[in-house]
Amino acid sequence: MRNTVKLLATALTLGVAIAATTPAQAEDKSIIVQSTTSTQNSGLFDHILPMFEKATGIKVNVVAVGTGQAIKNAQNCDGDVLFVHAKAAEEKFVAEGYGVKRYDVMYNDFVIVGPPADAPGVAGSNDAAGSLKKIADAKATFASRGDDSGTHKKELSLWKAAGVDVKAASVDWYRETGSGMGATLNTGVGMGAYVLTDRATWISFKNKGDFKIAVEGDKALFNQYGIMQVKPEKCPNVKAAEGQSFIDWILGAEGQNAIKSYKIDGQQLFFPNADPGEMKQAG
Amino acid sequence: MADRLAIDAAAGQAIARSTAGQLPLNVLGLTWKAGGKRLIDVISLQLGDGGVTVIMGPNGAGKSLLIRLLHGLLEPETGEITWNGERAGDGTRAQQAMVFQKPVLLRRSVSANIDFVLKLKGGADPTYRDELLARAGLADKARQPARAMSGGEQQRLAMVRALASKPQVLFLDEPTASLDPASVHMIETMIADVRKEGVKVVLVTHDAGQARRLAHDVVFLHRGRVAEHTPAASFFDNPSSSPARDYLAGKIVL
Amino acid sequence: MQDFAEAFRLAFHLVSQMDDELAAIIALSLRVSLTAVAISALIGLPLGALLATTRFRGRGGLLVLVNALMGLPPVVVGLLAYMMLSNAGPMGFLQLLYTPTAMIIAQAILITPIVTALSRQVLEDLNTEYAEQFASLSVPWATRVGALIVDARYGLLTVLLAGFGRAVAEVGAVIIVGGNIAHLTRVMTTAIALETSKGDLALALALGIVLLAIALSVNAAVMSLRLTAERTAHG
Ligand SMILES: Nc1ncnc2c1ncn2[C@@H]1O[C@H](COP(=O)(O)OP(=O)(O)OP(=O)(O)O)[C@@H](O)[C@H]1O
Numbered sequence: 077m078r079n080t081v082k083l084l085a086t087a088l089t090l091g092v093a094i095a096a097t098t099p100a101q102a103e104d105k106s107i108i109v110q111s112t113t114s115t116q117n118s119g120l121f122d123h124i125l126p127m128f129e130k131a132t133g134i135k136v137n138v139v140a141v142g143t144g145q146a147i148k149n150a151q152n153c154d155g156d157v158l159f160v161h162a163k164a165a166e167e168k169f170v171a172e173g174y175g176v177k178r179y180d181v182m183y184n185d186f187v188i189v190g191p192p193a194d195a196p197g198v199a200g201s202n203d204a205a206g207s208l209k210k211i212a213d214a215k216a217t218f219a220s221r222g223d224d225s226g227t228h229k230k231e232l233s234l235w236k237a238a239g240v241d242v243k244a245a246s247v248d249w250y251r252e253t254g255s256g257m258g259a260t261l262n263t264g265v266g267m268g269a270y271v272l273t274d275r276a277t278w279i280s281f282k283n284k285g286d287f288k289i290a291v292e293g294d295k296a297l298f299n300q301y302g303i304m305q306v307k308p309e310k311c312p313n314v315k316a317a318e319g320q321s322f323i324d325w326i327l328g329a330e331g332q333n334a335i336k337s338y339k340i341d342g343q344q345l346f347f348p349n350a351d352p353g354e355m356k357q358a359g
Numbered sequence: 360m361a362d363r364l365a366i367d368a369a370a371g372q373a374i375a376r377s378t379a380g381q382l383p384l385n386v387l388g389l390t391w392k393a394g395g396k397r398l399i400d401v402i403s404l405q406l407g408d409g410g411v412t413v414i415m416g417p418n419g420a421g422k423s424l425l426i427r428l429l430h431g432l433l434e435p436e437t438g439e440i441t442w443n444g445e446r447a448g449d450g451t452r453a454q455q456a457m458v459f460q461k462p463v464l465l466r467r468s469v470s471a472n473i474d475f476v477l478k479l480k481g482g483a484d485p486t487y488r489d490e491l492l493a494r495a496g497l498a499d500k501a502r503q504p505a506r507a508m509s510g511g512e513q514q515r516l517a518m519v520r521a522l523a524s525k526p527q528v529l530f531l532d533e534p535t536a537s538l539d540p541a542s543v544h545m546i547e548t549m550i551a552d553v554r555k556e557g558v559k560v561v562l563v564t565h566d567a568g569q570a571r572r573l574a575h576d577v578v579f580l581h582r583g584r585v586a587e588h589t590p591a592a593s594f595f596d597n598p599s600s601s602p603a604r605d606y607l608a609g610k611i612v613l
Numbered sequence: 614m615q616d617f618a619e620a621f622r623l624a625f626h627l628v629s630q631m632d633d634e635l636a637a638i639i640a641l642s643l644r645v646s647l648t649a650v651a652i653s654a655l656i657g658l659p660l661g662a663l664l665a666t667t668r669f670r671g672r673g674g675l676l677v678l679v680n681a682l683m684g685l686p687p688v689v690v691g692l693l694a695y696m697m698l699s700n701a702g703p704m705g706f707l708q709l710l711y712t713p714t715a716m717i718i719a720q721a722i723l724i725t726p727i728v729t730a731l732s733r734q735v736l737e738d739l740n741t742e743y744a745e746q747f748a749s750l751s752v753p754w755a756t757r758v759g760a761l762i763v764d765a766r767y768g769l770l771t772v773l774l775a776g777f778g779r780a781v782a783e784v785g786a787v788i789i790v791g792g793n794i795a796h797l798t799r800v801m802t803t804a805i806a807l808e809t810s811k812g813d814l815a816l817a818l819a820l821g822i823v824l825l826a827i828a829l830s831v832n833a834a835v836m837s838l839r840l841t842a843e844r845t846a847h848g
């Protein structure tokens with residue numbers, strides 16, 4: 077009996093001691109990048125971050141959430157760099173004084189994926205708004221993220237262009253999952269619903285079932301990623317130097333090449349498009 | 360042996376352990392109510408120094424309730440209990456010990472049960488603990504879990520554990536109720552021994568033979584009242600109350 | 614569903630190969646949840662004992678509150694902890710957000726009500742049994758509580774295991790305050806969430822099976838500890 081008590085007490089003390097000695101940050105030179113699930117889930121960070129860390133010795137800790145939450149976290153000063161894909165919201169973030177300056181980094185595009193039956197007959201189309209209109213008219217099920225993410229914002233703008241009021245169709249054939257890209261794709265595949273997704277997530281997604289890309293190639297489906305530093309004047313904790321060196325690296329030749337070289341099954345997922353002129357100014 | 364015990368009992372008190380002492384006990388107009396019923400129905404009582412006071416009475420008469428009240432575990436509804444002038448409560452209880460009708464043993468080893476009391480009342484004393492275990496015939500069970508022992512063994516352990524605190528007053532609620540004759544003898548010997556050391560023993564029992572062997576005086580309870588309180592010698596041969604007469608005659612007492 | 618068979622094959626493969634990354638994730642899961650259990654024990658056991666052994670004004674209300682807090686959704690706990698630890702929050706200066714310590718804090722908040730409420734029940738049952746004997750012996754309060762905790766040790770061990778089970782299995786709180794950062798704050802549950810969102814259901818399920826195996830080992834370890842303790846020593 078004493079043994080049990082002693083053991084229990086030792087375990088307790090040990091546990092607390094371990095917790096107490098845990099360093100607040102695993103490494104001294106590290107930054108937190110608030111980013112989105114699409115970049116994380118596609119595996120891009122796993123590909124490019126080791127190169128950056130090797131070059132600079134700075135560890136990058138990525139918090140991958142929806143664009144809406146990433147921006148909110150950055151506004152709370154809980155990150156050094158913001159790396160997302162919702163241009164309007166990003167520009168607002170900078171305009172309101174939270175960010176230093178926004179730079180284009182890369183793009184990929186959105187696609188609409190759907191079941192092979194294709195009742196509304198949109199497969200092979202390159203007209204996003206027109207296809208959505210057809211989906212709405214056929215009352216084919218559509219799964220939306222409904223989470224205020226960059227992808228969700230893009231989707232809403234496309235519905236608007238198509239002249240469809242999805243609010244009215246909610247539950248009927250329009251389903252909001254309120255979750256991330258992956259979870260929404262899982263749901264969509266499960267219920268045979270059309271889904272708007274970024275191409276990178278789709279290519280790396282492993283639970284495709286018999287779903288295929290139905291709509292692609294529309295200019296309106298362009299998906300631009302931007303990066304910006306959280307403003308040190310707003311957030312004194314920001315690691316400005318380290319954050320800036322990450323931005324410099326990813327906009328520079330090394331980072332851009334790293335992005336370009338990331339492929340799954342021979343397909344390139346992201347297309348670097350940083351403006352070299354802007355880079356000069358930044359540097 | 361039984362005779363010698365009876366003679367000792369009749370002789371009454373022996374060497375008093377402490378000079379201050381808790382006796383005499385004075386109970387005046389004591390009542391205790393539960394569920395709208397008066398379960399202790401105006402009891403007045405004086406107990407003197409030393410000796411064994413036996414409390415007898417039919418099931419449900421209020422014997423266990425009465426000693427709980429005397430020990431200060433229950434608050435009287437009305438009336439007063441004083442031990443040598445001090446009201447029964449935390450202060451008086453510290454010098455007393457009680458063995459409950461259903462012994463409550465800690466979920467530990469046999470010896471740890473005694474160690475717990477020894478530590479509480481002054482300090483660990485392995486020699487004394489082993490002596491107590493030997494007295495209870497439990498020396499070879501010292502490391503066993505207390506609750507895995509037989510009912511009789513548990514009662515013997517509860518008895519020596521009560522002794523471990525060296526009380527001035529010892530309440531025993533039917534301590535031999537489920538014991539074999541040898542164990543009964545063992546416990547009666549212990550009672551006789553502590554009484555010789557000057558400990559006041561208040562013993563509840565249904566065993567008339569045991570009462571005869573140990574009692575100095577007998578309190579007979581009936582329906583929450585004291586039917587009679589008489590010296591042992593006269594009680595067994597010539598009880599003065601009719602409930603006691605019926606009880607001793609083996610009749611159903613209502 | 615060939616995913617199912619695939620998951621078991623993968624789980625077996627993961628455990629038998631055990632690469633550094635998985636080992637680190639398992640170690641972090643254990644470290645975070647066991648520390649959270651230790652903290653919740655340090656707070657919850659005395660609090661449970663207090664509720665079990667004393668009567669005071671407002672005790673009933675406190676009991677209801679603690680029992681209700683057992684049902685706190687992890688996401689809510691995560692949000693509360695995030696708002697406290699965020700740089701915009703009152704404790705931001707501690708710089709704990711997105712660290713294992715933040716995850717420990719969140720899990721400790723999550724399971725302390727469980728440990729408190731369940732240990733209160735275990736200790737109160739034992740206290741009812743012991744109360745009169747303790748009163749007779751004039752046992753002081755602190756000694757009484759100590760004795761109750763010692764004597765109820767096996768029941769309390771089960772309480773702590775229940776706390777551990779909830780801690781190690783939750784994802785909602787740690788993903789918010791930990792951020793699921795690779796090599797820093799990724800634990801089993803957040804890794805499972807990540808693989809699920811990647812659509813790699815087989816790998817996610819395999820990780821789930823590994824997590825189950827971890828929980829099983831911890832329970833088995835505690836059980837064998839208890840058995841040896843019972844067999845060897847009663848002193
Ligand atoms: N806490 C209580 N609440 C209500 N009734 C009680 C309580 N305690 C005892 N009683 C009742 O009071 C009466 C006396 O109980 P007590 O235990 O003193 O009997 P007793 O004389 O010791 O009987 P026994 O010989 O069976 O041990 C019984 O009828 C019992 O049911």
Ligand SMILES: [Mg+2]
Pocket residue numbers: 422423424460532
């Ligand atoms: Mg009784």
